[in-house]
């Protein structure tokens with residue numbers, strides 16, 4: 001991962017490192033596959049070993065932003081591997097599974113870990129994944145919102161299965177990082193949560 005976002009003077013390219021973190025089985029790999037390939041691979045669950053990455057170029061306000069997305073292993077035994085990568089990440093997508101209460105309860109511990117290992121200015125966004133699972137849901141959207149507010153991080157629910165908000169999550173992070181590197185002097189600060197809420201209202205989804 002490149003720590004300093006590279007931006008050319010022409011202002012048309014920047015490289016950003018985004019890391020997916022959260023308990024094993026919350027859907028990090030599926031979220032990345034959905035974003036990268038637009039697909040959801042149903043079937044057996046293959047845990048990520050160590051760390052894996054994929055690149056995707058997004059066009060944000062006519063600027064090309066290359067996201068280097070790191071998919072980490074949620075399993076405890078790989079923690080020391082992922083710790084080493086935190087320092088270089090510009091953004092972290094922190095996932096829990098709305099059908100798994102323990103994965104939600106562990107978010108506090110994940111945030112403590114992020115605080116310990118990541119850069120102070122890292123962009124963190126909390127994602128409640130598997131929002132398509134209406135019957136098995138154990139964590140309400142409001143609970144996710146409340147926790148996110150407590151820690152001052154933006155939040156939304158996603159589904160790697162249906163594709164709900166997947167593009168939006170990555171776009172929001174890319175926009176935030178693009179603004180940070182290429183902000184005009186009089187341009188106001190990018191408001192990530194406001195952007196997300198506005199986009200969700202426009203799409204007309206996901207808010208009851």
Ligand SMILES: Nc1nc2c(ncn2[C@@H]2O[C@H](COP(=O)(O)OP(=O)(O)OP(=O)(O)O)[C@@H](O)[C@H]2O)c(=O)[nH]1
Nearest residue numbers: 024025026027028029030047048074130159160161
């Ligand atoms: N219903 C539903 N199932 C999902 C979703 N995302 C992932 N899954 C399922 O959850 C299981 C785990 O998904 P992974 O993406 O492999 O989980 P992970 O977080 O990468 O797990 P580790 O690599 O062990 O850290 C798989 O069986 C997926 O099919 C989702 O949005 N909705």
